[in-house]
Every structure is written in structure tokens, then in C-alpha cells.
Amino acid sequence: MARRRLPLPSMGRRGMVPSRNLAQDGAIPARADSRGSSLVDSGVYLRGERVASPKDLASTLASLREQEGRIAWMGLYRPAEPELNALAAEFDLHELAVEDAVLAHQRPKLERYGSTLFVVLRAARYVDAREEVEFGELHLFIGRDFVITVRHSESPDLSAVRRRMERDPELLGRGTEAVLYAILDAVVDGYGPVLHGLENDIDEIETQVFTGDPTVSRRIYELSQEVVDVQRAITPLASILTGLTGGFQKYRVDEELQRYLRDVADHVTLAAERVENFRNQLRDILTVNATLVGQRQNEEMRALTEASYAQSEEVKKISSWAAILFAPSLVGGIYGMNFTHMPELDWKLGYPLALLLMLVLSVTLYAIFRRRGWL
16 A cells, blocks of 8 residues: 655744753653663654654654754653653643543544644554454654654554655655654554454454354354454544644645545555455454355254164164064963963864964064055
8 A cells, every 4th residue: 555655734833932952850750660661662753754763752752843844753651651741731732632641551543732732543564463453552742842652552653754754855745744644644644554464363263164164153143243343443433534634725725735635545445445354354254154064953853864764763663573573472471371260271173273363463564564555
């Protein structure tokens, strides 16, 4: 999604309002907490060239006040609340924006507090090893002569943005808005690999669905949640860019910058459309998977039914033959009890009639079972 960087007009230097020297009285702590300073990088620039690289916030503020026209770009990582409060006092940051930056877990948004812009962005990167999307929250305070970035996670990596801007002093010399749009551009470009990774995951899931992988349902659900999270990060960017465009029109920003913003908005729209397509694909895949699972279950039930039917047929046969063999055994058992008074024992035709009775019973039972299909 790389785009040609266009010259950006500067908002101008904010008025130098007399304030207490925070660098001297120690209002801004050199360390955010016992683990060390939250300041990742700090630079002071004049006409796009880096003129100072202070090691702490107090030195940054002191360098910023040395000469008219300088801008300060301060990058913070998980700053402590006193540190941000001190910066809020120096740059007149609104308390609600500072509270959001401290607590984090905000949705992407753009808010204006006087001459200061407060922007929340959610960057994303695809982790190949885990096949997961990792999100990072970024808070930006943009004033006429300062840029404060607050990160609460490892991503996004703003060092690459800073290096790119420092290689283009003409662009950086346009003002703090150049930094804002460079960061916006980097965040939007960062969604490209994420969408590509999600697309590959969806292709893999389609293969799993048709190979009957039993774990695919869980993966579809997890991937659907990731797609929703990406959508929540991308979709608000459209309104953010619309708000910026509206503000620039109000201040009569030239048409070239507005075209640049429309180009960024186009890339955001394309990304949002791809994410929406991913959601539709996953919904369709889930439907197909449910259908295939149902078919497999029906086939298994049919196979079980057929096995049960075959077993029942075998039981019928066994039961039939057992009944046929039981009939002569019953007759033979009766006349084998050796009672003294059994009239048939003295009858000359008793034995052949007993045999005939056994035969008739067996043939009759065989005919009955045969007619019923048991044999």
C-alpha cells in the first residue's frame, strides 16, 4: 500500500506561552517508574533537520524552547501517569485525552481539543509462527510544535517512520502534521501483510473443511474473531480521515493534500472491503462445514443402522434355528422322564408317532420362519 509522500503544509508554531521551567524544577520525572524511563526516542527538529536528541523529557522541553520554529517529537512507551500529567501541563493537553492515553483500551478515534489533535490508532501485525494477528494501541497528541506518541505494546514500530521522515527533511519541515500522516500511512500499510496472512489462513481452512479435519470448527471460530478485531481497527479509520479532511477544508488546506487524504481513504476502504469479504467467506465456510459434518453424521448413522439391521437379521436366524431345534428336544425330553405311568410307552406306534411329531413341529416352525423372512 506504499504511496508517494506529498508535501504537507504546516500549522505553524504554537504561541510560546510563558510557563514554569519544567526541565529545571523537575516537574517531569526522568524516569516513569522503577523499571526505567518511558521515553523511547526524542528528537527536536528545525526545518526538518534533527538538531537535538535529548535523553529525557525535561531536556526535550528545554531544547524545544531554545529557538522559535522548532518541533519536538517524543515517543513514549507505557508512560506513568505523573509523566503524562506533567506533559499535559506543559502542552495544555486535555485531561480526558490524557486519561484515555493512560488507561488505553480505546477504540480508534479522532478528537480535537482546541489546537491539539488527539488520535487513537490500532496497528496490527501478522505473526507467522503462531498464525495470529497481534494488535498494538497507539495514542497521538499533535500540536503546532510537538508530537507525542504513546504506545502500550511493542507494535507499531515507529522507529521506521522516524527514520523515513528524517531522510526527507523537506517533508518533515512541513510541520507536525507530516508526522501524523506518516504514522497514519504506516499503520494503513501495516494492514496489508495482516490481510494477506488472514487470506492464507482462510485458504487453509477451506482445505481442512473438505478433508474432514475435526478441529476446523474451532479454527473457523478463532479466525472469525480475529477478522472482527481487524475490522474494528480498520473501519473507524474512514471516519478519522473524513474528520481530518473536513478540518483541513475548514482551514483551506490546498487541494494536493486533500487528494493525498482521499488516496489514504481509498486504501482504507479497500482494506475494509477485504475484511468484510473475509467475514462473508468465513460465514459461508462455517455453513459448508456444518453441512459436511451433518452429512458425515448421517453417513455414520446409516452405517450404524445397517450394522444393527444386519445384526438383527443374524439374531433372527439364530433364534429361528434355536426354536426349530427346541421343538424335538421338548418332545424327546417329555418321553425321557421315565415315569412309571406313561401310556404311550406301551403303545407300539408311540415311538414312530413321537418321531413324526418332532418332524412335523420342526417343518412347521421352519415354514413359518421362512415365510416371515427370518431364514
